Amino acid sequence: MWMTSNSRGSRRAGLVLACLFAAGCPGPQVSAVAPDSPAPATPAGPRPGTVDSSAYAGTLEITSVRVRRPTPELERLAGPDFVKTAQEPLAIEVQTQKPLPTDARNTSAILLWNGERFTDTWSVRPNRLVAFLPDRSKIKDVNSVAAAWIGNEEASRSRTPLTFRAADIGK
Amino acid sequence: MTDAGGRPITALEAGSSLEVGALHLRPNTTYEFRLGVGQDAVTSRAAAVGFARSTSDREGNIPPFVLWYQSGVVGCSLRKERTAESPFTFRSFDEAERALAGRTLTVSVHAVERDPTGRISPMKLATGEPESIIRFPVAPRRNPAVFASNADGCLLNSQLTGEDALYVTGRNFGRGDVLEIAVVPNQRSWTVGDAIVDVTGERAQPAPKRVVVPDSGQFTVKVWDRAAQQRGTYDIIAHRVAGEKDLRVVAARDIISYLRETGFVFYLRYPVGGPTMDIAGRPLGGSPYFEFADSFADTGDPVWGAVDPTYVPAGHPGGSYAAYYVVNHKSVAQWAASNALSDVSGGIEIHPVKAGCVNGTDVIIWNAPMPVGQYDVVVDFGSVPAATAAAYATDAQYNDSVDFLDGADQIGFIVASDPYALGSQPIGQDSYSSDDFFATLGSRANVDLRAVVRYPATAAGTGTPVAPGAHPIFIIEHGNHTSCNTAGFDGNSSYDAVHTGCPSRKQNHLGYMGLLDRLASHGIIAVSIDAYDLTGFVPQLIAERSDLILKHLELWSHMNATATFTTYPDFFSGRFAGHVDMTRISVSGHSRGGEASVGAYMRNLARAVPFSINSVSSIAPVDGQSYVLPGVPYFVILPAADGDVCGLNGQRIYDRAGTALPTPDATTKSGIDVYGASHNFFNTIWAADGDDGAAGRDDYIPAADQQRLGEAFVAAFVRIQLNNEAVYEDMLRGKLRFPSFAGRKIYPIRHETQHSKLESGSGALAVGSGTASVASVSSPSVHQTQAIRVGWTASGAVTYTVPAGQRDASSFEVLSFRVAQTNAASNPASGDQDFMIELVGGGHTKATFASRFGAIPRPYHHISNCTPPNQNVMTTIRVPLHSFIMNNSGVTLDNIDTLRFTFSNPSQGEIYVDDIEFSR
Structure with missing residues (x-):
């Protein structure tokens, strides 16, 4: 029950008005919704499904570690620049106790080698973590190896770090 | 309608x-x-x-x-x-x-x-x-209504605080309806699900009144005793009670008085008690009763005027009544050229302007809607001194010997639109893509050069000409997510290593189109880059991601001036030539992209000829590289319910920023902690893939709302830095609110370059007394900084004797500090934590309460897999120093000798505090 003189809408408005009269125009109608009632909550539609985060829970335990020259598969992960420039390329490979997450997120598992964080650790499903060393300079006779979720290292660091002996390289 | x-x-x-x-x-x-x-x-x-x-x-x-x-x-x-x-x-x-x-x-x-x-x-x-x-x-009225009234049911819009009880009258309700009548702090809008927090009890504790509607459908009920009333603006809710387990949240059938309108006002009146001064501002619920302000939203944020008695010279010749004029801003020279007053606010307000207390003078001088612009406020004492409103006659002139002016040498106040609103510039659209453009980029090979672009154009559409002039540029990089829509690729190490063969790439970079549109419509070339080869089951690759941002800047430099970086193509055949202002660059990113934006700034510094990156922002960034930003404006969004970077690692980037400068912390940095926000919802592509935040979390924000508030805040920050739209600084300080984030729990974090620090977390100057204890703690919760932990079990105080060299605070604007509740059970289970702040100077003491200027956040319960589950992010509360000289307090800001935090109400609690500073 409105009309407007806006030129772009006037013809359509006239039609609407004509239809209302043809149908027997009722008197002023009050809204079924009280004018002083709150706006509806934002129509969010169905909430999106929640992503399963259980694989990121708790500490990140590891079961084995080995250090060796990268295989062709590992060289692809390390990248051509590393392969070209590394003096004595080595890959650190660690097996995790539980399978790694199956979704790609921003947080990721990292290796802690003698406490140093390797932020560019690769996660190779189902349960392998891989980091690369260009030479032996960071390898001591006896080395501590652990893993953690980046950004939450203190709470997620392996409760039982592993030990790796330099003498075991390549084994 | x-x-x-x-x-x-x-x-x-x-x-x-x-x-x-x-x-x-x-x-x-x-x-x-x-x-x-x-x-x-x-x-x-x-x-x-x-x-x-x-x-x-x-x-x-x-x-x-x-x-x-x-x-x-x-x-x-x-x-x-x-x-x-x-x-x-x-x-x-x-x-x-x-x-x-x-x-x-x-x-x-x-x-x-x-x-x-x-x-x-x-x-x-x-x-x-x-x-x-x-x-x-x-x-005819058929639907129910509620309104504030007197005992006879006569409508009231305002009332003198403590003069009489407040009543609420209802009409047209159903017989037998059971209602709970609550008086709640005024808010911009009400939607189903909003919490109902009544304030009519003692010390503003909830005390809603229950009503069973009689046969007439009408009622009048006393809701607020005189003694318990508090000055402020309020809304009234008639909540239909749904049994004993009612959640006390707004329901669809509730009736609310003053929905989007100005609320009911409880005001105070006091007896009458350099020509330029602060006049525009907003009222406060208690002492100091008024906060002067320089920025207002164009909707829902009425401009109030008030005259602080401190400003009124002894023997001032004007009367006690005057008119508030709101006029277009004029410079000193313009005022000198013409002192004619021409009100733009729809009418002047003739009002008492001399009182023992500032709140005897305050009145709304401009109600929304207000046009965006710059304004001054004049208190015109008229042609003759007026002791009553009736005796007042305007002379429509600003006479600097008698009238007061908020403006001239500084803008009186600015009215700004929601930064979520599109600007007037038509938006041009385009994109560019070149597979495997970079043979190597750090450890990766065959990296793509791809982005989507929105830009200020002469006409909206794809490929339209760029608007005349040179425009600043903004680049954003997405974070990590699936890289391929087709199953069997991501997570397969042979694909992960080389990113080849995916038949349907995930368009992660298309997740920020709303932000790009907003910036482009305000004259900024906005680019979202695709880090496809650095995404998926890959390591952090922050160095590569950082360098990719810089590579795109090289491309844009080339497209602006072809003689630079000649190895790049010009994807647009000269369309942007001369149109890119490479002296104004802002970089941003989300998640890994959020750390990469920081990395881009850091690695740019090492270039032989660095780009002119003037600002950095991050949305929910990771923090693997421990970058320490120097003196560059930084802004970070922390989604409190982040299910990915659940340790809110961006807080650490914020905490470290500026700490390595010669004058530590001499940098401007800002952030917001958004309760209920998740990691993925800031990106529309990711949001469609699922919610990383825990189901059933507190303060849930639907994806579209989260995107809106994220776009508003990033746009505000970028427009400050690239367009010099400084009005939005107050938004980042938590002082300016817009509809795009109304009703959300957003805690601001802010630090200013110019400051004088009294507490850096060591507690060295803090002296506890009474039951108050002070301990220095290292990196509490998600922080990477020292802070003090203050606990109290009954009355107590922490006192700082201000060092002699820091006692002149007259060049600063606020007393600023960061604060959060700890996880201690001694904090209030409901209601807010609070404490009193006293400044002592010139032998005078003036106090106010922290809660007048910001809420002290309670821990956010992170119910996913995060450790610790209850996170404490310190928010920044900024108390204007003017609060301590208001109403002729006698406190001397050029000689502050003591600062004291006094804890008595609530009677117990524990908080983290850091960075207590006098600050701009």
């Missing part, structure tokens, strides 16, 4: 407020809306029952605003003699219904003449013939 809840209406129920908006008007044009009673459009503003002016946006739209309050019902404040002057002003709803029965209302919309000189009084600008006329009937 809409009702107060924003729903379209075809008839106005008598007693309701009328809200109008418009679509498809001429863009960026000021319109006058006139309301008349009868079939004819009113021919002049003077003949209108109500009128307002508002400016259309770039699409020609004007969002709804209130044109007629409560159908003209003004209640008991209406003097009888005014009824004859204003035939459509009523004392009661019954009176309005009788007078309006069968009447037609007519709204006409008139374009207002443009005045590019700004010299013509706005109300003298001519209006055109109506461009649109709408007629609609008044319908």
Whole structure:
């Protein structure tokens, strides 16, 4: 029950008005919704499904570690620049106790080698973590190896770090 | 036309407020809306029952605003003699219904003449013939309503605090309805699900009143005793109780008085007690009663004026009454050239301006909608000193010997639009893509060069010409997510290593289109880059991601000036040549991209010829590289319910930023902690893939709302840095609020370059007394900084004796500190934590409460897999130093010797505190 003189809408408005009269125009109608009632909550539609985060829970335990020259598969992960420039390329490979997450997120598992964080650790499903060393300079006779979720290292660091002996390289 | 809840209406129920908006008007044009009673459009503003002016946006739209309050019902404040002057002003709803029965209302919309000189009084600008006329009937009131009233049920819009009990009257409810009547702090809008926090009990504790509606459907109930009343603005909610397990949240069938309108006001009145001063601001619920302000939102944020008695010179010749004028801002020279006053706010307010307390002088001087612009405020004492409103006569001039001015050498105040709103610039669209463009990028090979672009254009559309001039540039990089839509690729190490063969790439970089549009419409070239080869089951690759941002800057440098970085193609064949202002660059990113934006800034510093990156922002960044930003403006968004970077690692980037500078912390940095926000919802592509935040979390924010607030905040930060739109600094300080994030729990974090620090977390100067204990803690919760932990079990205080070299705080604007509740059980289970702040100077002491200027956040319960599960992010509370000299307190800001935090109400608690500073 409105009309407007806006030129772009006037013809359509006239039609609407004509239809209302043809149908027997009722008197002023009050809204079924009280004018002083709150706006509806934002129509969010169905909430999106929640992503399963259980694989990121708790500490990140590891079961084995080995250090060796990268295989062709590992060289692809390390990248051509590393392969070209590394003096004595080595890959650190660690097996995790539980399978790694199956979704790609921003947080990721990292290796802690003698406490140093390797932020560019690769996660190779189902349960392998891989980091690369260009030479032996960071390898001591006896080395501590652990893993953690980046950004939450203190709470997620392996409760039982592993030990790796330099003498075991390549084994 | 809409009702107060924003729903379209075809008839106005008598007693309701009328809200109008418009679509498809001429863009960026000021319109006058006139309301008349009868079939004819009113021919002049003077003949209108109500009128307002508002400016259309770039699409020609004007969002709804209130044109007629409560159908003209003004209640008991209406003097009888005014009824004859204003035939459509009523004392009661019954009176309005009788007078309006069968009447037609007519709204006409008139374009207002443009005045590019700004010299013509706005109300003298001519209006055109109506461009649109709408007629609609008044319908009898059938739906329920509640309103503040006296004991007789007569409507009240305001009342002197403590003068009389406050009553609430309801009409048209159903017999036997069980209602809970709550008086709640005024908020901009109400939606289903909002919490109902009544404040009518002792010390503002909840004490809602229950009503069983009698047969008449009407009731009047006392809701607030005189002694418990607190100054402020309020809304009234009639909540339909749903059993004993009712959640006390707003439900669809609840009735709310003052939905989008100004709330009920409890005011205070006090006995009457250099020409430029602060005048514009907002009232506070308690001492210091008023906070001066320089920035306001164009909707829902009325400008108040007040005169602090401290400013009034002894023997001032003006009277106790004066008029508040809001005028277009003028420089000192412009004021000297013309002192004529021309109010732009729809009318002057004649009001007491001399009182023992500032709140005896405060009044709303401009209600929304307000046009975006710069304004000054003048208190004009008129032609003769006036002791009453009736005796006042304006001289319409600013006379610097007697009148007061908020403006001239500084802008009195600025009205800004929501940064979520699109600007007036047409948006050009384009993209570029070159697979495997970079043979190597750090450890990766065959990296793509791809991005989507939005830019200021001469016409909207794909490939349209760039708007004239050189435009600043903004680059954002997405974070990590699936890289391939096709199963079997991501997670397969042979694909992960080389990213080849995916038949359908995930378009992660298309997740920020709303942000790009907003920036482009405000004159900024906005680019979202695709880090496809660095995404998926890959390591962090922050160095590569950082360098990719810099590589895109090389490309844009080339497309701006082909002689630079000649290895790049010009994807747009010269379209952007000379149109990119490479001296104004802002970089941003989300998640891994958020750390990469920081990395880009750091690695850029090492370039032989660095790019002019002037600002950095991050949305929920990771923090693997421990970058320490130097003195560059930084902004970070922390989603409190982040299920990915659940340790809110961006807080650590913020905490470290500036700490390595020669003068530690001499940098401006900002952030927001958004309760209920998740990691993925800031990216529309990711949001469609699922919610990383825990199901059932507190303060859940739907994806679209989260995107809106994220876009608003990043756009505000970028426009500050690239367009010099400094008005939005107050938004980042938590002082300026807009509809795009209304109702969300957002805690600001802010630090200013210019500051004088009293506490850096060591506790060295802090002296506890009473039951208050002070301990220095290292990196509490998600932080990477020292802070002090203050606990108290009964009354106590922490006192700082200000070092001699820091006692002159007169060049600073605020006392600033970071604070959060710890996880201690001694903090209030409900209600807020609080403490008193005292400054001592010149032998005088003045106190206020922290809660007047910001809430002390309670821990956010992170119910996913995060450790620790309860996270404490310290928010920054900024207390204007003017608060301590208000009302002639005698405190000397140039000689502050003592700062004291006193803990007594609540009687126990524990908080983290850091960075106590005098600050700009």
